[in-house]
Amino acid sequence: MIQHAMEADDDVALCAEPVRSVIVGDWHVSFVATLACACPECVRLAATGDKSRVLDGGSA
Numbered sequence: 001m002i003q004h005a006m007e008a009d010d011d012v013a014l015c016a017e018p019v020r021s022v023i024v025g026d027w028h029v030s031f032v033a034t035l036a037c038a039c040p041e042c043v044r045l046a047a048t049g050d051k052s053r054v055l056d057g058g059s060a
């Protein structure tokens with residue numbers, strides 16, 4: 001299982017992968033970039049803080 005980084009109230013990971021929220025009640029798993037199963041793309045984006053990913057088909 002790959003762990004993706006995602007922002008709160010978002011259904012898409014930093015790498016634009018659609019992910020299911022793992023929030024249970026007020027508890028949620030925090031993204032740990034050092035995990036071997038961490039998504040490398042999410043790690044890179046989380047490290048750089050790059051939010052310039054292209055949103056295709058997204059509607060606000």
Ligand SMILES: [Zn+2]
Nearest residue numbers: 004015039042
């Ligand atoms: Zn990812």
